[in-house]
Amino acid sequence: MEIAAIIAAAAAAAGYLFMRAALAKPKEYQIKPTAASFPPADRTIRHLSEAVQIPTVPMGEHAGTMLLNFHQWLEEAYPLVHKHLSRTILSDYTLVYHWEGSDASLEPVLCTAHIDVVPPGDDADLWLYPPFSGAVEDGYLWGRGSMDIKVQIVALMESVEHLLESGHQPVRSLYMVFGHDEETEGDGAKAAAQYFTDKGLRFLLVHDEGGCVTDGIIAGVNRPVANIGIAEKGYMDVELEARQAGGHTSMPGRTTSLGELAQALVNLERHQFPLRMTRVTAGMFEALAPYMPILQRMLIVHRRIFSPLLLRIISRTSTGNAMVRTTTAPTMAQASNAPNVLPPSAQAVVNFRLLHGDTSRTAADRIRKTIRNTNISITLKRREEPSAVTDTKSPGYQAVERTILQVFPESVTAPFLMIGGTDARRYEGLSDGICRFSPYILTRSELDRLHGYDERISLENISSAVRFYLQLFANVDI
Ligand SMILES: [Zn+2]
Known part of the structure; x- marks a missing residue:
């Protein structure tokens, strides 16, 4: 072939590749949130501060006492949850709550989080505020566990308590599991998975901590990205x-x-x-x-x-x-x-x-x-072994994706591989819709504080987490 013909062919091929790439158009979503009523933000913040002040580090001689103190605090902070939901304790410290829906033919939803936190590090003096102070300063709530992941426990409990206050009755059943040893063995979640297996339960959705909404982390993407962990x-x-x-x-x-x-x-x-x-x-x-x-x-x-x-x-x-x-x-x-x-x-x-x-x-x-x-x-x-992979077409994934687009409308959602572990893998086989997503927006600086010094969460993110759960519940008829 002549040189000119080769160049022309190469140009045509490049043009074709460019054209196809240009055709990859963004999906534009316009989904209005439907959850309209929320608990008072100052109460949620106070509760998260109190939760952080209980040092639920799963090592040392006081570990068991701290976990029991946390149980007791939950009872005091959320009286309606403890009046209307059934509670089961597994492996001494892991909590399973069940809010029964009116339609038993619907697969329930399971939302999980963990009570335990990692130790504050070798040098507590490196913290700007003491690691278990739960200090509320500069628009943030500071302390070990604030971001990983007591915010999820508090947001879940706050949402259910709020719905109970307004006399709400769920159609679909909700289970909540708060594991006590996610950062170490994960025995609590294993016991919960066995408990559900023995009951013959299957879930529409298992929701756990995982990816979050990040901004400026993935090179070249000019929108906040909501990373939904599917494996x-x-x-x-x-x-x-x-x-x-x-x-x-x-x-x-x-x-x-x-x-x-x-x-x-x-x-x-x-x-x-x-x-x-x-x-x-x-x-x-x-x-x-x-x-x-x-x-x-x-x-x-x-x-x-x-x-x-x-x-x-x-x-x-x-x-x-x-x-x-x-x-x-x-x-x-x-x-x-x-x-x-x-x-x-x-x-x-x-x-x-x-x-x-x-x-x-x-x-x-x-x-x-x-x-x-x-x-x-x-x-x-x-x-x-590597976990199962959740199908992004499963109703559970779709419910989480829809909720994210309602609560974080400026973001784009993407399935995501978790490079660390969570409790979610214990529920494999119990649901086609296992999603790992922490409902808040984090910057690089905040991500670096995870398991490090000066862990904190913004007050705005605390509200977002509550809005996420209330919207998720509305989307799945809880
Ligand atoms: Zn965690």
């Missing part, structure tokens, strides 16, 4: 152990157990798991493509052609990287306990977060091949 990565701790004769360091062999272990860790870091575009992440980019500049949009719309380039761009940030590969993170190591003693055994733990398409078995095979050292034993410790 969670898997989790695997692998213990590596190298063994060699110990002895005195004055006469070491050519290699040592610690040296071999170190080599294995370096190999794992050098030979990362491959980049892969999963259905979940592709779905997220497809939803956001219409809101991106034309070049980015073109890469996404034609991702089959541009996949290697796209994956390389996404994996540049650590968050993006975690969405497109199984990640490798060495965390613990130990060998000799004296400087002049050769260790007969050196051990390390590496934490992997499994992307959909990998399983603990396929990942372990790959790890063995990467290390290629028969002196090193590989033991799988705690492991969870």
Whole structure:
């Protein structure tokens, strides 16, 4: 072919790609909220402040007492909920509330959150306000658990209490589960899932914490994005152990157990798991493509052609990287306990977060091949396979999406892969509509405070969370 013909063909192909990318038009939604009556904001804020003041850290000798104190506080703060809903306690501290609807033929909805919080960190002095003060200052409510995730408990309880005050009777049943150990074992949620399985229940929707509305976090998207978690990565701790004769360091062999272990860790870091575009992440980019500049949009719309380039761009940030590969993170190591003693055994733990398409078995095979050292034993410790993926066409997902567009009308919704874990995965098999979404808007600075110092939530976000639940309830006939 002549050069001119090649150029003309290339130009035509580029034109076609541009045109198709340009056709990826944003969906415009116009859905008016229907929930019209809300509880007084100052009462909700006071209640969240009181909730934060109970340090429900699930470790230490007072852990049980704090959880019981929290139960008691709930009873005092929400008298109508405790009068009209049934309450069951599982695993000593996990609460299950049931608000019975008038139509037993409708699948109930389950809303969950957790009572426990992570510890405030090694140096409580680094907090601007003491971590369990629940201080209300500068338009924010400060303290551990304010954002993760007592705001959800309080917003849920506040919503139900408010509906009861106005004499409301739900058509569809509502269950609420407040787990006591989400940040550690998740046994409370496991017990709740078993409890529902024994009852033969299935849910239209299981709603848990998860993604939230973020602004300016996803490069190129010029609108706030509501990230609805439809799946969670898997989790695997692998213990590596190298063994060699110990002895005195004055006469070491050519290699040592610690040296071999170190080599294995370096190999794992050098030979990362491959980049892969999963259905979940592709779905997220497809939803956001219409809101991106034309070049980015073109890469996404034609991702089959541009996949290697796209994956390389996404994996540049650590968050993006975690969405497109199984990640490798060495965390613990130990060998000799004296400087002049050769260790007969050196051990390390590496934490992997499994992307959909990998399983603990396929990942372990790959790890063995990467290390290629028969002196090193590989033991799988705690492991969870990647979660099921929620269908974005399920009625549960659609109800959450609709609610978000009513409460956060300036945002665009997108399905999203959770790179951390939640209690929601325990309810797999009990619902086709498992959605992980925290109903508030966060900036980068606030996201960085999660599990860190100076956790806080804006007073506006506290109101948004209440509006979200009341609108969600209205949308599903609760
Ligand atoms: Zn949480």
